[in-house]
Amino acid sequence: MKFILQKLKIWSNFTPLLILIIKSKYMSFTLPDLTYGFNGLEPHIDARTMEIHHDLHHNGYTNNLNKALEGTDAANSSIEDILANISNHSGAVRNNGGGYYNHCMFWEVMSPNGGGEPTGALAEDITAKFGSFEAFKTEFSAAAATRFGSGWAWLIVDATGNLAVTSTANQDNPVMDIAEVKGTPILCVDVWEHAYYLKYQNRRPEYLTNFFNVINWTEVSKRFEAAK
Ligand SMILES: [Fe+2]
Numbered sequence: 001m002k003f004i005l006q007k008l009k010i011w012s013n014f015t016p017l018l019i020l021i022i023k024s025k026y027m028s029f030t031l032p033d034l035t036y037g038f039n040g041l042e043p044h045i046d047a048r049t050m051e052i053h054h055d056l057h058h059n060g061y062t063n064n065l066n067k068a069l070e071g072t073d074a075a076n077s078s079i080e081d082i083l084a085n086i087s088n089h090s091g092a093v094r095n096n097g098g099g100y101y102n103h104c105m106f107w108e109v110m111s112p113n114g115g116g117e118p119t120g121a122l123a124e125d126i127t128a129k130f131g132s133f134e135a136f137k138t139e140f141s142a143a144a145a146t147r148f149g150s151g152w153a154w155l156i157v158d159a160t161g162n163l164a165v166t167s168t169a170n171q172d173n174p175v176m177d178i179a180e181v182k183g184t185p186i187l188c189v190d191v192w193e194h195a196y197y198l199k200y201q202n203r204r205p206e207y208l209t210n211f212f213n214v215i216n217w218t219e220v221s222k223r224f225e226a227a228k
Pocket residue numbers: 053057103190192194195
């Protein structure tokens with residue numbers, strides 16, 4: 001009996017630690033693995049940039065988001081819910097929550113087998129909205145090239161179900177309630193210098209031209225269908 005009581009006492013001493021371990025394991029955001037190698041997007045995006053971008057930058061946003069949410073009511077919310085109510089959160093949640101979400105999407109809308117043009121309903125909507133795929137490419141690239149400083153360009157489905165091109169500063173995105181143009185993003189490009197500087201230095205337009213060679217239109221179409 002004494003032995004059992006001793007055992008129980010030991011376990012009870014560890015209970016807070018166990019809760020903390022379980023919480024940190026199941027109630028936090030995790031850095032997703034890339035589904036392709038760091039060199040998978042070569043020569044358009046170089047392996048070293050991908051490694052630093054994913055392992056250091058995206059990992060940093062993920063860890064800092066978890067820290068910023070620790071002990072708050074939002075710790076168990078989805079990232080989409082947090083972003084849709086970002087005006088109620090701290091600057092740290094805004095910057096790192098945006099950084100977390102944006103990069104998760106960025107890795108998925110690129111592929112070693114990417115490039116070319118979309119097909120099916122997405123292709124039809126792009127032509128209907130922008131006039132042609134080339135005209136869309138020009139508008140999207142211009143939004144990305146002219147975003148001053150750091151930020152992102154987006155292709156979104158807006159509340160009325162229409163496609164639109166927009167851009168946001170820093171790690172903001174169209175999901176946020178503070179966004180000037182809101183909608184469901186289906187394609188994004190990161191125009192922070194950390195996304196291209198090693199290979200392209202200050203030549204952002206050249207990076208954008210090459211980005212079109214790695215766009216995963218299958219994934220973008222999937223997101224388009226889900227958002228409609
Ligand atoms: Fe980035």
